[in-house]
Amino acid sequence: MTETAAEQTETFAPPEQFAAAANIKADEYERAEADYLGFWAEQSRELVDWHEDFGEVLDWTNPPFAKWFVGGKLNVAYNCLDRHVLAGNGDRVAINFEGEPGDSRTYTYAELLAEVSKAANTLTDLGVKTGDRVAIYLPMIPEAVISMLACARLGAAHSVVFGGFSSDALRSRIIDAEARVVITADGSYRRAKPTSLKPAVDEALSQGDTPVEHVLVVKRSGQEVDWVDGRDQWWEDSVGQASDTHECEFFDAENPLFILYTSGTTGKPKGILHTSGGYLTQVLYSMKAVFDIKPETDVFWCTADVGWVTGHSYVTYGPLAAGTSQIVYEGTPDTPHQGRWWEIIEKYKATILYAAPTAIRTFMKWGEEIPAEYDLSSLRLLGSVGEPINPEAWRWYHRVVGGERCPIVDTWWQTETGAHMIAPMPGVLSTKPGSSQRPIPGISVDVVDDSGENPAGPEGGLLVIRRPWPAMLRGIWKDPERFKETYWSRFEDTYFAGDGARRDEDGDIWFLGRVDDVMNVSGHRLSTAEIESSLVAHSKVAEAAVVGAADDTSGQAVVAFVIVSNGAEDSPETAEELRQHVGKDIGPIAKPKTVHIVTDLPKTRSGKIMRRLLKDVAENREVGNTTTLADASVMDQIEKSVAGA
Numbered sequence: 001m002t003e004t005a006a007e008q009t010e011t012f013a014p015p016e017q018f019a020a021a022a023n024i025k026a027d028e029y030e031r032a033e034a035d036y037l038g039f040w041a042e043q044s045r046e047l048v049d050w051h052e053d054f055g056e057v058l059d060w061t062n063p064p065f066a067k068w069f070v071g072g073k074l075n076v077a078y079n080c081l082d083r084h085v086l087a088g089n090g091d092r093v094a095i096n097f098e099g100e101p102g103d104s105r106t107y108t109y110a111e112l113l114a115e116v117s118k119a120a121n122t123l124t125d126l127g128v129k130t131g132d133r134v135a136i137y138l139p140m141i142p143e144a145v146i147s148m149l150a151c152a153r154l155g156a157a158h159s160v161v162f163g164g165f166s167s168d169a170l171r172s173r174i175i176d177a178e179a180r181v182v183i184t185a186d187g188s189y190r191r192a193k194p195t196s197l198k199p200a201v202d203e204a205l206s207q208g209d210t211p212v213e214h215v216l217v218v219k220r221s222g223q224e225v226d227w228v229d230g231r232d233q234w235w236e237d238s239v240g241q242a243s244d245t246h247e248c249e250f251f252d253a254e255n256p257l258f259i260l261y262t263s264g265t266t267g268k269p270k271g272i273l274h275t276s277g278g279y280l281t282q283v284l285y286s287m288k289a290v291f292d293i294k295p296e297t298d299v300f301w302c303t304a305d306v307g308w309v310t311g312h313s314y315v316t317y318g319p320l321a322a323g324t325s326q327i328v329y330e331g332t333p334d335t336p337h338q339g340r341w342w343e344i345i346e347k348y349k350a351t352i353l354y355a356a357p358t359a360i361r362t363f364m365k366w367g368e369e370i371p372a373e374y375d376l377s378s379l380r381l382l383g384s385v386g387e388p389i390n391p392e393a394w395r396w397y398h399r400v401v402g403g404e405r406c407p408i409v410d411t412w413w414q415t416e417t418g419a420h421m422i423a424p425m426p427g428v429l430s431t432k433p434g435s436s437q438r439p440i441p442g443i444s445v446d447v448v449d450d451s452g453e454n455p456a457g458p459e460g461g462l463l464v465i466r467r468p469w470p471a472m473l474r475g476i477w478k479d480p481e482r483f484k485e486t487y488w489s490r491f492e493d494t495y496f497a498g499d500g501a502r503r504d505e506d507g508d509i510w511f512l513g514r515v516d517d518v519m520n521v522s523g524h525r526l527s528t529a530e531i532e533s534s535l536v537a538h539s540k541v542a543e544a545a546v547v548g549a550a551d552d553t554s555g556q557a558v559v560a561f562v563i564v565s566n567g568a569e570d571s572p573e574t575a576e577e578l579r580q581h582v583g584k585d586i587g588p589i590a591k592p593k594t595v596h597i598v599t600d601l602p603k604t605r606s607g608k609i610m611r612r613l614l615k616d617v618a619e620n621r622e623v624g625n626t627t628t629l630a631d632a633s634v635m636d637q638i639e640k641s642v643a644g645a
């Protein structure tokens with residue numbers, strides 16, 4: 001992956017036609033910078049349908065607790081549905097759904113509004129009120145989007161839990177958010193096999209100590225399910241029978257929209273809280289500016305699952321609020337064959353594709369003759385998200401998928417930022433393989449040294465965000481102290497993102513990965529501490545240390561070093577048992593790629609594990625400086641046992 005200097009400075013000017021028709025022109029950066037609050041107020045009034053206009057743009061009198069668009073009233077679901085229908089666009093396709101087994105469904109905006117109204121009426125019947133929380137544990141099917149919008153319509157916050165997470169993970173999120181209702185499905189399809197979801201919900205609720213009163217179950221895979229009378233109901237029996245009209249209320253700009261749990265540096269996931277007016281403003285602005293959306297003609301496809309923030313902002317809220325047509329796909333890229341994505345693009349004539357570098361690298365391995373068999377000429381813009389995209393993957397994406405005519409927007413953002421923060425304006429900037437380039441208009445970021453005062457040198461430093469932004473998280477659910485501590489304590493009045501970055505001679509930003517104990521596996525965020533605590537909870541484990549090691553396909557891979565307890569065997573079977581244990585405990589995505597059983601771990605004299613050294617071993621590098629180790633011979637033993645394994 002090493003690049004020569006010449007390759008690094010190679011840029012791709014926006015195609016002439018693209019630039020001429022682009023939503024954003026070059027003066028936008030300066031205009032926004034001249035008065036950033038005025039800029040966001042203008043964008044918000046243009047893009048959001050406010051039921052009552054706001055007064056003050058930003059209340060930052062009690063940092064880091066922000067209030068945006070003070071006093072404004074809106075309904076986010078109304079913005080995603082009703083307003084398009086009222087404007088005469090009810091017949092436009094909102095969702096082209098493609099199920100993994102090959103079934104498909106289409107919803108127009110008018111049909112989607114009817115479905116969301118039915119779901120909102122059902123949730124109301126189940127006692128859900130403004131200010132409540134609803135947990136959503138669904139596969140990538142339209143009902144996931146419908147459920148989220150039904151919550152938004154009622155002013156109840158949803159907490160979507162990725163369907164690949166375990167019952168334990170679901171349970172702790174239900175309890176923390178105090179959800180009254182869970183929406184789930186019997187099961188889903190993955191790699192041509194039905195996989196179940198309902199049993200995980202049953203297990204999560206089995207101790208009877210959660211606030212959940214009702215479980216709404218979508219029939220998807222047709223599997224047999226256990227049933228708790230009085231608690232469980234089929235979606236088709238309740239939502240299916242409900243009235244398809246629903247008069248919505250309008251809520252304060254700061255009414256909670258959702259909580260989404262994400263991994264931090266400690267074992268306990270953080271409930272990231274997003275509210276309504278600011279979030280919708282920035283998500284819509286990014287649709288317009290970064291994705292250059294033309295709702296009348298575009299067919300947008302974001303391949304992320306709604307269980308992650310990318311699916312919240314760029315499957316549910318962004319495309320629908322923008323009024324465009326989009327594709328929702330349930331399955332994996334290689335089922336039933338490795339051309340599935342390209343087949344879907346050809347079928348629906350997708351114009352914008354938004355995907356993670358891991359997927360691109362996987363397609364590279366499968367070979368460019370596969371996409372070459374399909375007509376991808378409808379595509380006009382490509383997006384990348386979730387992890388740094390290496391220049392080689394960028395160029396492949398540009399050439400093979402984009403036919404050298406599509407700009408690529410490499411979008412840096414986080415669960416916490418709610419929407420894009422750093423990405424090129426595709427009609428303005430010449431793009432550069434591997435660099436996210438510049439903050440979007442209205443956003444101010446810096447790359448600083450450890451003191452936070454000075455710009456970082458060529459070797460790079462820490463990415464910080466200088467000013468509040470509309471879609472910023474409003475806090476960590478029920479934990480204001482952790483919110484302050486995690487993001488706002490390292491530098492004064494400045495948001496610390498946890499990412500390393502550097503600027504090149506042109507001032508363009510390159511990301512260097514996380515600087516904390518957070519790993520990024522296939523664009524998904526995992527915490528070393530969370531996996532370590534899962535491992536040590538197993539009876540065969542005495543101590544564990546986990547690192548993210550560089551991986552050609554997934555960016556990073558989880559590698560665990562484990563000391564087994566007395567009596568437990570040092571064998572491949574034990575290692576495999578521990579891998580499976582983590583998969584069951586947290587979810588398959590957290591399963592370590594490798595578990596090394598060792599006799600000791602590298603520790604400082606004060607007992608702190610030096611993960612940096614373990615990372616050297618996991619990445620096959622010469623082990624770095626060991627002088628601070630309590631026992632310097634430990635690393636030799638570890639290297640020997642890893643080599644012998």
Ligand code: WT7
Nearest residue numbers: 310385386387388410411412413414415511525
């Ligand atoms: C972390 C956030 C953003 C939605 C998906 C992940 C990494 C994200 C990029 C990018 C380099 C990126 C960062 C960030 N990241 N996008 N374009 N280039 N790194 O959301 O799970 O909250 O993870 O993903 O390290 O901090 P998330």
